[in-house]
Amino acid sequence: MSAEVTVFGARYSVYVRAVLMALETKGVAYALEPVDIFSPDADLDAYRKLHPFLRIPAFRHGDFVLYETAAINRYVDEAFLGPALQPAAAENRARMTQIMSMTDAYAYRALVWDVYVERVGNPAEGKPTDEALIAAALPKARTYMQALHYLMGWQAFLAEEFPTLADFHAAPVFGYFLEADEGRRLVAEFPRVAQWWQRISATKAWAGAIGPPA
Ligand SMILES: N[C@@H](CCC(=O)N[C@@H](CS)C(=O)NCC(=O)O)C(=O)O
Structure with missing residues (x-):
């Protein structure tokens, strides 16, 4: 094609x-x-x-x-x-936008750069880990998890019963965060969020986005 x-x-x-x-x-x-x-x-x-x-x-x-x-x-x-x-209903559509914005503003730096890069990426490249950055990021990550747990409720995906742009924004951040021990431990404390990750990471969209293993 x-x-x-x-x-x-x-x-x-x-x-x-x-x-x-x-x-x-x-x-x-x-x-x-x-x-x-x-x-x-x-x-x-x-x-x-x-x-x-x-x-x-x-x-x-x-x-x-x-x-x-x-x-x-x-x-x-x-x-x-x-x-x-995108959801059709105004409330779910607003939730979707809210979660995308939260992910940009409060999660991307803390979960990817401050936790994943410091704990996993830097050691893999022989660079030192800044423990203070990780320690400062974890409360922010917890707040993000609590917010997702609350906002998604019992829906299968973050803003709907089907994957929306909110899931596509959040999943790549989780993909990296969960490579760190701290990330796995934190997500395990939020079973609804953990089950969402199981669902979204089992999609063909996720497999296609990350591509074949390097
Ligand atoms: N607001 C941008 C953010 C994109 C972004 O930050 N991409 C990162 C890679 S994940 C990047 O290009 N970083 C380069 C840099 O920070 O110099 C968007 O929504 O596309």
């Missing part, structure tokens, strides 16, 4: 994974154009035209170029046929 859209970025990125999960669920064929934003050797001059803030992902559909994951994923849902990725 020839690609309908292009995603610029790399599969290791939380935000690229969120977009790939949306495309996989929607059934939109994509090409992933490599941009290694963290490589000191990367020549990012051309990429700056697509994303002036030099983050990944950027996205192109025909002549239409877009950046910012929440905007890209809403566009993917609304511009293509396939299953709905």
Whole structure:
């Protein structure tokens, strides 16, 4: 199947994974154009035209170029046929947006950078771990888990009975957080959230987004 859209970025990125999960669920064929934003050797001059803030992902559909994951994923849902990725009811739709915003503002840095990178990523690269960063991040991670537990209630997914953009925003953050012992211990304290992770990580969208093992 020839690609309908292009995603610029790399599969290791939380935000690229969120977009790939949306495309996989929607059934939109994509090409992933490599941009290694963290490589000191990367020549990012051309990429700056697509994303002036030099983050990944950027996205192109025909002549239409877009950046910012929440905007890209809403566009993917609304511009293509396939299953709905946003709730129809106003309350659930607002919850979805709330969870995406919470994940950006309060979870991404604490769970991915302060816990996963410090506990797992840095040692793997022979770099030291900053225990103070981890210690300061864990209460923030707990607040995020408590909020998700409360907001999702007894639904199968975070904002609905089916996966929505909220799940695609949160799942990649969990994927990294759960690689750390602290992450596994914390999530285990919230069975509804832990069961949600079992559900979302069993989807074809998640498998497609993370791709084959490196
Ligand atoms: N607000 C952006 C955030 C994207 C983002 O922070 N991506 C990370 C990778 S997961 C990145 O490009 N980081 C590069 C940097 O911080 O220099 C979005 O929603 O797409």
